[in-house]
Amino acid sequence: MRQFGEPTPRTARPTWIGVPALVLVLLGVLVLADAQSRQDLSRELLDTGIETVADAVQVEVTGGAGRPAINEVRVDLTAAGADRIRTTLHDIVDDRQGMPEGIQQPAPGTRYAMPLHLVYRQSDPSTVLALKDAQEWLDDKDAPRLGQGLIGAGLALVVLAALLLTIGARRRGLAWWQWYAEPLARHRK
Template structure:
């Protein structure tokens, strides 16, 4: 009986810990990306914005944000990298965002000069760069998962010692 619950607790703890590490890495990469756009990006304004709202098991989500803007005299159309935000009441499908929502035009953008010219919304870059150094959710997942792994390991050691002392005594 003890072996079964220790396996379950250990596996659950390890999975939670690994998911927390992945979330921590992702949040740090987003923070660094936002800071990089703020440091090197060229400010432009999107004249046209089209969002794509999808739906899945977890509900509606913002799938893509396409922007049209002019930089260095050239009109460009790109998809935002690492867009944030919920659907903010926007309907499913591909359309202009509702007025007053996060990505409504005119939208302030940051374009990084280079081959691919990636583009990010200024509001997203600021939010990423201002995020805490460690995501509290990721830290909690790592802590709780690590505790589960340690508890399972301690139970295994305790059970083995008990068996050894029980068979010799």
Template structure:
């Protein structure tokens, strides 16, 4: 395979991955928006008195893997959470005072299934989102443009090849 063919193949793979990334980001955003709206519409408000963050690391970056909460007689893991560890190190520990998940934490839970719970601040933020995230639009536009450009080059090269007489 010559260098040009490898370049074209690499650009094609990039284009497909960019479009797939953009579509997955849109689907995830719509899911979070739906979850937020559902909890706000049907959830029962209460306050979690005990909160524990599980902060993990991946590829050198720290993130919140899960958030465990206790409210009333129920213990549950938040259905959705933001990944920013808010200055907390790797491990299981209470969130720092004044941070997003610090106790007392207002939460919404499903009365018929108290294991389904979300922080009220997350439900409100998710539900307030509208439109398509800009980075997803950019990824789809970039991938689509590269893909269309490669398709045009392939089509033009094919037409030129057919226009030549056979020796």
């Protein structure tokens, strides 16, 4: 058992920085991947997709952790050269805008209220985005910056941890790359 004032073991020193660093990098990668996939789909649908107006819209609002949220938006549309298609929007903005829980038509003036302009993939009409969402996600610069910032902060913490581990190894008389080794016997009390 370690006595008060005794140095902490090597595992309790700068290595604790690695956990938040990895969490930041992981969150950054997830944010960046989500933003990139939204932008790629938006770009594809805006460039080559077909615009239409939904025939019917239903929003499912569910309660989650005390804050209701939009779970999915179901739309009916008539695709060119096809019958009426019933599908869900591929990706949505989670803003219930005061709507109560349950399946319902979107309240007038809300994001997914009628007339809802859509853009869908010609080869697969079930891949649909709200036109407004596609335009906003394509223009979004904040989410990619946030992801890059989280990755940068996490990597900076990894470099800081490596630097502190190297300094600690040098203080114990070890080579800089031996930060994982036990201190030399001459340094023990």
